[in-house]
Amino acid sequence: MALTFQVTFDAADPRALGDFWCRVLGYVREEPPGGFVTWEEALTAWGLPEERWNDKNAVRDPDGAGPRIFIQKVPEPKAAKNRMHLDVNVSDGLSGAERIAQVRAEAERVVALGASVVGEMTELGEFWIVLRDPEGNEFCLQ
Template identity: 55%
Template sequence: MAARIQVTFDAASPPTLGAFWAEVLGYVEDSPPPPYATWDEALDAMGVPLDQRDTAYAVVDPDGAGPRLWFQKVPEEKAGKNRVHLDVTVRPDLPRDQRPVAVRARVGELERLGARRLYEMEENGSFWVTMQDPEGNEFCVQ
């Protein structure tokens, strides 16, 4: 059986960055553990103080296919280029000649959510745009 993975992001604001990625990927906030109906109930039961409830956040694929994304609060800012990044595929069924228009349209949507466009690339029949999320993590839209 293959190992399951979780992708972890260091973040200044886990809930804010998690909400951004949920929107990008069509993910939802991870559910609180049973028997709790809400995260506030769960965190109350765990004894987590109110001022520490923004230290972590998780989003999941509602269909259960993609990895869980975990966002953890860290004190330092991002430094340097990511060594690993996410590639977000726009309409994988589109023919190559139609991909640049669809990718640029999605890039515009992501900019309105707070992402920043860095540059476009076309190489070996592929087209993509490299971007940064609101906290500066690089990712590609292809």
């Protein structure tokens, strides 16, 4: 039996963070449950007050290959370095200068979406760029 998993983020703004990761990964927001056209319609029908509509968000790979990302609202800000992070492979099949150029180009795109660069890293022949998403969560482009 194959196990499945999701990646969960704590966030101040689950909708905005989900939108960011959709644009980075090519993901889509999870569809509302059956019988509802929009999430707002579902949340209203369930009696959830509008101020709580941004408490949770989920995004997914439209092809079903990548894990679901669940984002939950928390009251406290991020306080320390992640103990776990995402490595996003943007240079599969490339090597040398071509690989480095691809990673740098993707970093520029992701920064335009709201990420910030921590630094470029080279170790044991590998190259990657460490970034932070809009809520400060570290991730790497390789």
